[in-house]
Amino acid sequence: MRFDNRVVVVTGAGNGVGRAHALAFASRGAKVIVNDLGGSASGKGSDTSAADNVVAEITALGGEAIANHDSVTEGEKVIKSALEAYGRIDVLVNNAGILRDTAFHKMTDENWKIIYDVHVMGAYSPTRAAWNLMREQEYGRIIFTTSASGIYGNFGQTNYSAAKLGIYGFAQSLAIEGRKKNIFVNTIAPMAVSRLTQNLMSESMSEMIRPELVSPLVLKLCHESSVENGGLYEAGAGWFAKLRWERAKGGRLGINQDISVDNLEEIWDQVVDFSQSEHPRSTAEAGKTPLRIS
Ligand SMILES: NC(=O)c1ccc[n+]([C@@H]2O[C@H](COP(=O)([O-])OP(=O)(O)OC[C@H]3O[C@@H](n4cnc5c(N)ncnc54)[C@H](O)[C@@H]3O)[C@@H](O)[C@H]2O)c1
Structure with missing residues (x-):
């Protein structure tokens, strides 16, 4: 399955699951925009090296990529960098994310709002900027990244769960709106070791759930041959399943x-x-x- 001449934006691609997607797309011929703000796992600060390092990895392997260091809440800038470098956008993988875990009785407005901003606005903003371009070219593949915490609930993650299942509702309506223009929208719930989850994992479990074991699903759903639209999938440890x-x-x-x-x-x-x-x-x-x- 090749992605030659396809332009792929992966948000939050400086680490973890997003990095794995970016490397996987690039290894199959795509031109990749590696977006990452480079902040901490709780969304503090910024650092250009997160995206730059992944671009260096891709180019060292013979692939093609550029870095973008904007926040996903400023999606127009992210998509603009794809247009400036490669003149189009075919695939958008909304993946960037942070955590601000806290039991609800200790929840602050700040911790509620920043999770909403990064996950919901951060999926809305690049998607809105790419949408009309995809409509005009009558081609597009979009991935949203939800979580088991949104689907099933999880202690200490009310803010994250609300945002993550909000994204799924967004994706479902978008899938209906995009269908006629050959824009397919799907949602994945990954399970992978990353800086967001490493404290919860033993060493043997971490080896089982390497981030790159999620990426084949994203490539399948984003390929031009795929007819999947409006689906929700779980993936981790080489296991893939659709939910309904x-x-x-x-x-x-x-x-x-x-x-x-x-x-x-x-x-x-x-x-x-x-x-x-x-x-x-x-x-x-x-x-x-x-x-x-x-
Ligand atoms: N790892 C898992 O098991 C798991 C489970 C369910 C859902 N997810 C979701 O998968 C996605 C990737 O998470 P991960 O586990 O790879 O974590 P990660 O921390 O390794 O990667 C997330 C990346 O997003 C970037 N980012 C954060 N805020 C950003 C912003 N405003 N603009 C641009 N980039 C920003 C971070 O700098 C980081 O590089 C997230 O949406 C997360 O909620 C992960």
Whole structure:
């Protein structure tokens, strides 16, 4: 699978998972914009060497890349550097991220807001800047990076979970809007050792979940041959799986009976019973069962 003549922007590519994606794209012929602000894992400070080092790695291996040191919250500058260097953008991998973990009873407005800014605004801003270009050229592949913490919840990560699942909702609507223009949007939830996760991992586990083991999924979803759109995938340790919503068949009130909390209590077993579940894929499909449309 080659990416010759494709221009790929990877945000937060100075470390961890983003670095692995950038190296993987470059090794298959893509021209890569390595974006990274170079701050700490909690989003403090900045350092140009994070992006520069990855560009040096790529060029030493015979690949083509340039560095961009802007924050993802200033997406126009990130996309502009792709246009200035290579004249187009084909793939955008929204990956940059930080953590400000704290139990909710100790949450500050600052720690809530910065996580929203980097993850949600930092995915919105480059995507907005690239979107009309992709529409005009009728081609684009976009990846959003969510987290198991957003999908399943995690202690101490209310700010991060809210932002990460917000990104998924964003991606789902964007996938619908992009489809007709051959712009496909997918979301990944990686599991990899990085400076965000290294304190949680033993040495043997770290070896199992190297960041580069996530990148094949991103390359597959971003290739011109891919028809996947609006998907959510988990990946780590060489394991890849697609997720979907599951909804119980549910219970219905209203035929010869009041719709009240007492009657709801009587059918509660049906409301929470997944033995005859369905998997709605759109708001239209989701609306059929309550409205009795077959
Ligand atoms: N590592 C995991 O297991 C894991 C799990 C779930 C989700 N994620 C997500 O994967 C993504 C990559 O994380 P990672 O684990 O590789 O962490 P990492 O810290 O190694 O890499 C993140 C990179 O983003 C950069 N960055 C942060 N804020 C930025 C900004 N405002 N502008 C530009 N660059 C910025 C950092 O400098 C860093 O190089 C993040 O979105 C993270 O939330 C990671």
